[in-house]
């Protein structure tokens with residue numbers, strides 16, 4: 473996920489896409505759909521008629537084969553995949569741009585939306601924990617509105633990179649921790665007291681069981697006053713149209729996409745339906761939610777960013793809503 477987010481109307485999540493590779497860990501892939509083909513890289517077989525359809529089917533077969541071959545050598549354990557990924561980035565063996573990496577500058581509308589929404593709906597006198605912080609690019613921005621920020625990632629390599637990149641920002645620290653271990657989160661909660669939680673692009677790469685555990689970790693961190701802000705890719709349609717939307721064909725898969733397929737867990741949907749399952753209404757109050765369009769890094773050097781439909785929400789544990797939290801849902805638009 474990366475780059476500015478375009479405004480989008482409030483829309484229900486579509487949650488039924490199939491997996492995008494043969495070894496799925498989750499329910500389905502992000503998908504930018506055919507309405508967003510990469511310029512200069514049109515999907516083959518667009519010509520009308522039987523010949524076009526045959527060409528497109530043949531290209532689809534080639535694309536499926538390519539994705540299957542690329543997925544073959546990924547590390548098997550999800551956490552191992554992440555650490556291997558971040559090690560490859562650090563040591564230069566993975567040279568393509570990180571597909572979700574957000575330009576953290578003030579011109580990034582996506583980031584601006586996150587910060588504005590959090591400032592409006594969270595107690596900004598509390599610390600914030602960035603769960604699954606990666607290289608810490610967004611943790612650094614959170615430091616602008618919260619008194620202290622702790623970035624947490626399962627990958628020690630990611631944490632080392634985040635440290636190195638943000639050593640000079642006061643009250644910003646990073647640590648390696650599996651955020652799907654609620655006991656570990658409870659230990660951090662004892663250090664911090666009540667805290668807010670920020671999650672970007674983590675739920676959609678976890679299995680259902682681990683999604684529930686990530687929510688339990690968040691709950692441990694929030695205490696009586698904190699709230700969680702999450703933003704996740706949430707793509708309707710099929711895996712193939714997602715890949716095509718980012719410029720993939722049977723002949724060629726763009727570098728950042730190829731790198732992600734080769735090294736990372738398969739992404740899935742995370743929209744309103746998944747949020748309702750992971751944050752059930754008997755335990756959580758939904759305070760706000762909405763759709764978004766996240767921009768990826770350019771799929772080709774010098775090209776335009778790609779787009780990935782996404783979903784965001786702000787929630788509070790229900791037990792705390794009798795206090796200073798509103799109990800009604802507030803839907804907002806980007």
Ligand SMILES: C[S@@+](CC[C@H](N)C(=O)[O-])C[C@H]1O[C@@H](n2cnc3c(N)ncnc32)[C@H](O)[C@@H]1O
Nearest residue numbers: 554604605606625626627650651652672673674
């Ligand atoms: C798609 S990246 C998003 C990174 C960052 N939030 C951003 O938006 O730039 C997902 C991140 O979650 C981390 N992650 C995956 N599983 C995790 C877990 N169980 N606990 C903590 N971090 C995890 C990965 O190492 C990776 O850095």
